Amino acid sequence: MNTLQLSIVHRLPQSYRWSAGFAGSKVEPIPQSGTNPDNCLVALKLLSPEEGNAWPLMEKLSQALTDIELYSSVLECEGEPCLFVKSQDEFAATCRLKNVGVAIAEPFSGQNPV
Template identity: 75%
Template sequence: MNTLQHSIVSRLPQGYQWSAGFAGSKVEPIPQNGLAGEDNLVGLKLLSHDGEKAWPVMYKLSQALNDIALECCVVECEGEPCLFVNQQDEFAATCRLKNFGVAIAEPFCELPR
């Protein structure tokens, strides 16, 4: 069974950047007043798997992106494995994941009443 076809990811709500001296292994949220830069990262978190079961799935997602030369890293964030891609690669990354059958959860905007 292809575990990617049963995976659901969600974008983390804030932007991230690599922690100083820890590029590729540790991230930190960009402050609210921080400027958007070309090194900003977008994080994707699994909703369909958690705990130890999430790590192998995240590595498979990472491999799917690496296969098309998209740089990404699986890094622990808030106790869970998260997949981080450069902000400018977000749409290519989510398109690639959708092609593998991964569902991308989108936030709902409440309509005015």
Template identity: 80%
Template sequence: MNTMQLSIVHRLPQSYRWLAGFAGSRVEPIPQNGVLNDNSLVGLKLLSPDGEKAWPVMHKLSQALTDIEVACSVLECEGEPCLFVNRQDEYAATCRLKNFGVAIAEPFSGNNPF
């Protein structure tokens, strides 16, 4: 099994859905007051590496998910390649990516509970 050392992804803060008539090839953000359902998508953006070097890495990550039968698509979003998976597959996808050697950046608040 190949690993993608030094690759870091983070979850985009909004949810997405397939653009009508473009399932698998174009997405649109779901409005904040929109309904999330089984067709909702989660976007993962590569933090490292970036630019043109990000595209082949994202395709390798997509293949890692396809190998475990998690449907996904690599699409341009906000000028960067992003990996989109169905919301219900998010945990399987992030688990697979972690096992593949990818770091998952998580948001945190500055409030220290200790």
């Protein structure tokens, strides 16, 4: 069975940018007021990790994006591997991941409509 089809990712709410001198290898959070869309990254975090398989699985997700010529990096964030893509590539990246069987968790406010 394809392990990608059992995976669920969600977008971290914080925006990121490459750390100075570490493009592609280190990120830092961006304050909401200082978001520059040209240098803004989004992070996708795995919600359904199989014990010990999170890093290889995130590398497979990155490869799926590389297959359609979208640049991404898998880096540690909040103690876990996260997939970083340019904010302008977010929709193409999530579409590609859905096409290979990954579920994308959407934000939920928790408020019931009246």
